[in-house]
Amino acid sequence: MNGAMNPVEIEEAVSALASAPFDRAEFPYQFLTAFGNKTTTIQRLRAGSTNASDIDGGVLQRGNIHIATCAPGDVDATLKALRESPKTATAKAKFILATDGDVFQAEDLTAGDIVACNFQKFDDHFGLFLPLAGITTVAQIRESSFDIKATGRLNRLYVELLKENSD
Numbered sequence: 001m002n003g004a005m006n007p008v009e010i011e012e013a014v015s016a017l018a019s020a021p022f023d024r025a026e027f028p029y030q031f032l033t034a035f036g037n038k039t040t041t042i043q044r045l046r047a048g049s050t051n052a053s054d055i056d057g058g059v060l061q062r063g064n065i066h067i068a069t070c071a072p073g074d075v076d077a078t079l080k081a082l083r084e085s086p087k088t089a090t091a092k093a094k095f096i097l098a099t100d101g102d103v104f105q106a107e108d109l110t111a112g113d114i115v116a117c118n119f120q121k122f123d124d125h126f127g128l129f130l131p132l133a134g135i136t137t138v139a140q141i142r143e144s145s146f147d148i149k150a151t152g153r154l155n156r157l158y159v160e161l162l163k164e165n166s167d
Contacts, residue, residue, distance in 0.1 A: 005036035005133055011126055018123040022101030028059035028067040031097070035132040037061075054087040064132055065095040075103040083107065094131060 005013070013034035023030070029042050044050040045059055053060035055078070058068040066088045070078040078098035082088055088096060088109075097106040104122040106115045106129075115125040130136075 007127075007130065007135065010035060010130065010133055010135075011123065014126040015123040018120050022099075022119060024057070024069040024101065027069050027099065027101070031067060032059070032061060032065075032132070035129060036134075037132075052087050052091045054085055055081055058082070058085075060087055060091050060093060062091045062093075064093060065097060065129075066091070066093040067097045070098060070100050072100045072102060075100050075105050079105045079107065083109075095129060 017027075017030050017034050020030075029046060032045070033042060041050075041061075045061060050062065051059055052062060053066060053068070055066070055068045057070070058066060060066045066082050066085065068078050068082055075098045078100075079096060082096035082098060094110050095106060095108055097104075099105070099119055099122075101119050104115070104117050104119045106122075106125075107113070108128055113128055115122070115128055117125065
């Protein structure tokens with residue numbers, strides 16, 4: 001894990017992912033990338049050398065998260081399978097996440113917090129997953145996720161205004 005991405009950058013990456021067309025095979029890697037995982041980390045997971053998942057189409061990052069994408073309508077069953085997976089426990093995953101590109105469900109296994117929303121809205125809950133980026137002052141940041149979104153948008157607006165008007 002690297003602490004190179006700040007919450008605003010993560011929010012931007014997660015928002016872009018939430019609004020992009022859903023790619024069932026790529027989503028777990030895109031999600032992990034949005035939280036600052038390095039290319040080499042993703043390549044190792046993709047190759048299977050560090051992916052400990054026992055769920056079809058699952059990606060399990062040891063000590064972090066167990067993600068599975070599924071067929072439309074199978075999110076509840078998939079999240080249950082992730083929760084009951086012996087690998088989720090042995091790999092000490094902190095989060096489980098299931099999505100079919102329409103419904104998004106996730107659970108913080110440590111705190112017990114649950115997110116269930118439309119896929120396009122999962123970026124509103126990105127604060128829950130900040131520990132994946134090594135950001136642990138989560139309670140504060142989670143409460144201010146909307147502030148972070150606003151800051152990111154203001155930042156982009158400011159950059160655009162500067163381009164248009166150098167004064």
